[in-house]
Amino acid sequence: MKQEETDFEVRSLDTMCVNESELVHPWWYNFKYAAVGVIFGIVFIKAEIISWFRIQEMFKLQSFHMYGVIGTAVVVGAISVFLIKKLKIKTVHGEEITFTNKKFNKGQIYGGLIFGLGWAITGACPGPLFAQLGSGALAIIVVIASAMAGTWVYGKFREQLPH
Amino acid sequence: MIEKLTQPWPWYVAGAIIGLIVPTLLILGNKHFGISANLRHMCAACFPSNIPFFNYDWKKESWNLFFIGGILVGGVISTQYLSSPDPVIIHPDLAKELTQFGITDFSGLVPIQLFSFESLFTLRGLIMMVGGGFLVGFGTRYAGGCTSGHAIMGLSDLQWPSLLATISFMIGGFLMTNLILPYILAL
Numbered sequence: 001m002k003q004e005e006t007d008f009e010v011r012s013l014d015t016m017c018v019n020e021s022e023l024v025h026p027w028w029y030n031f032k033y034a035a036v037g038v039i040f041g042i043v044f045i046k047a048e049i050i051s052w053f054r055i056q057e058m059f060k061l062q063s064f065h066m067y068g069v070i071g072t073a074v075v076v077g078a079i080s081v082f083l084i085k086k087l088k089i090k091t092v093h094g095e096e097i098t099f100t101n102k103k104f105n106k107g108q109i110y111g112g113l114i115f116g117l118g119w120a121i122t123g124a125c126p127g128p129l130f131a132q133l134g135s136g137a138l139a140i141i142v143v144i145a146s147a148m149a150g151t152w153v154y155g156k157f158r159e160q161l162p163h
Numbered sequence: 164m165i166e167k168l169t170q171p172w173p174w175y176v177a178g179a180i181i182g183l184i185v186p187t188l189l190i191l192g193n194k195h196f197g198i199s200a201n202l203r204h205m206c207a208a209c210f211p212s213n214i215p216f217f218n219y220d221w222k223k224e225s226w227n228l229f230f231i232g233g234i235l236v237g238g239v240i241s242t243q244y245l246s247s248p249d250p251v252i253i254h255p256d257l258a259k260e261l262t263q264f265g266i267t268d269f270s271g272l273v274p275i276q277l278f279s280f281e282s283l284f285t286l287r288g289l290i291m292m293v294g295g296g297f298l299v300g301f302g303t304r305y306a307g308g309c310t311s312g313h314a315i316m317g318l319s320d321l322q323w324p325s326l327l328a329t330i331s332f333m334i335g336g337f338l339m340t341n342l343i344l345p346y347i348l349a350l
Contacts (some may be wrong), residue, residue: 011257011288013214019342023173024246029192030225030229031229031235032191032192032227033188033191033194033225033226033227033229033232033276034229034230034232034233034236035190035228035288036184036187036188036191036230036233036278037229037230037231037232037233037234037236037237038233038234038237038240039184039233039234039235039237040180040181040184040230040233040237040238041233041234041235041236041237041238041239041240041241042237042238042241042245043172043177043180043181043236043237044234044237044238045238045241045242045245045246045272046168046171046172046177046241046245047171047173047174047176047177048171048251048272049177050238050272051251051272051273052272052273052274052277052278053251053253053257053269053272053274055336055340056225056257056340056344057171057253057254057257058336059336059337059339060254060256060340060341061255062254062256062257063254064174064257064328065174066174067297068174068175068178068179069174069177069178070178070310070314070315071178071277072174072175072178072179072182072317073177073178073179073181073182073185073227074182074314074315074318075178075182075317076178076179076181076182076185076324077181077182077184077185077186077196077311077315077316077318077319078318078319078320078321080183080185080189080319081186081189081319081320081321082184083186083192084186084189089190091189091190091191091192092190092192093192095192095193096193097189097190097193097273097279098193098324099195099320101322101324102307102317102324104323104324104327105233105307105324106323107305107307107325107329108304108306108307108313108324108325108327108328108331109306109331110305110306110328110331110333111301111302111303111304111305111306111307111328111331112302112306112313112327112328112330112332112334112335113302113331113332113334114298114302114305114306114333114335115298115299115301115302115303115305115326115331115332115335115340116302116308116331116332116333116334116335116336116337116338116339117300117302117335117336117338117339118294118295118296118297118299118300118301118302118335118339119299119310119332119339120335120336120337120338120339120340120344121290121291121294121295121339121344121347122278122291122292122295122296122299122300123273124299125198125199125299125303125309125310126198126199126201126202126299126300126309126311127198127231127234127309127310129296129299130231130234130235130238131234131235131237131238132238132264132272132273132284133235133238134234134236134237134238134239134242135238135242135272135273136239136242136330137242137271137272137273137275137278138280139278139279139280139283140273140278140284142280142283142293142296143278143292143293143295143296143297144300145296146292146293146294146295146297146300146342147202147296147297147299147300148202148205148206148209148300149296149297149300150202150296150297150298150299150301150302151199151202151203151205151206151216151235151300151301151303151304152206152210152212152217152300153215153297153301154167154210154216154254154300154301154304154305155203155206155216155304156214156216157212157277161305
């Protein structure tokens with residue numbers, strides 16, 4: 001039980017995935033998330049969100065496209081979250097939908113700046129990397145492996161970094 | 164219909180669909196939209212190395228790995244069946260600038276002259292693929308999320324630390340594209 005608690009602490013600090021569901025589903029239930037992923041992957045490609053050129057245009061203020069995509073997504077997402085909270089909508093399995101408040105730590109600034117630098121070089125955040133790979137740019141496997149290495153090094157030296 | 168689908172989709176369509184992924188994941192199983200955590204799950208699954216940060220029950224988060232698996236398949240499907248024959252339109256100023264650095268192939272979403280196995284053997288390619296990837300993996304975990312976890316999910320839930328993170332992403336990106344990247348591209 002103790003182990004579980006620290007586990008939650010660690011995860012709620014570092015990721016949005018704080019899945020404390022008590023329900024146990026067969027593993028293949030996860031395919032519903034894969035189906036959502038497929039739609040996301042198609043949007044990534046068809047709206048050219050995974051295009052290195054679109055990302056450069058965004059950071060050079062040469063195109064409104066990416067601002068439009070992210071802005072619309074946030075507005076639609078925010079309205080949805082508001083409605084879910086307001087109407088106390090439950091999951092399809094009847095579970096309560098929960099939200100965890102994010103706590104401030106300096107990592108959001110330092111790490112954010114570091115990620116921003118990498119985003120502009122690779123022209124991709126983590127999601128688009130997988131869509132790029134799917135689109136046939138096989139060399140992106142190197143970028144993904146390197147991103148894993150970056151995550152690993154962060155995990156290794158986490159205690160020494162300012163948070 | 165298919166004709167419309169193969170054209171590049173406008174930002175408001177893409178933005179609305181991405182925004183709807185937030186409630187879809189919540190309603191399907193109380194899952195919070197996020198992607199970069201997968202890099203951590205992959206580390207935890209493959210190289211936990213006794214590092215406390217990677218010693219957790221990653222299988223509990225396996226939905227997230229299915230999610231990115233889906234993204235990959237979505238990439239395959241849209242490239243195979245929904246791709247447009249027209250070249251990607253690029254801002255003329257950007258095209259002009261990139262041409263100075265020898266980047267002339269604008270046919271793909273990923274510039275083949277920068278991101279390919281061959282370019283790994285050039286200093287420029289090595290810095291961009293390996294260095295860039297490293298910064299993405301290190302930075303997202305240090306920040307506790309990426310564009311999806313912070314900029315979309317976090318902002319949708321009106322979390323101010325996510326706003327700080329998103330502003331930091333943008334500052335980092337502006338610095339790189341406008342001040343540092345020209346030097347890397349000149350290599």
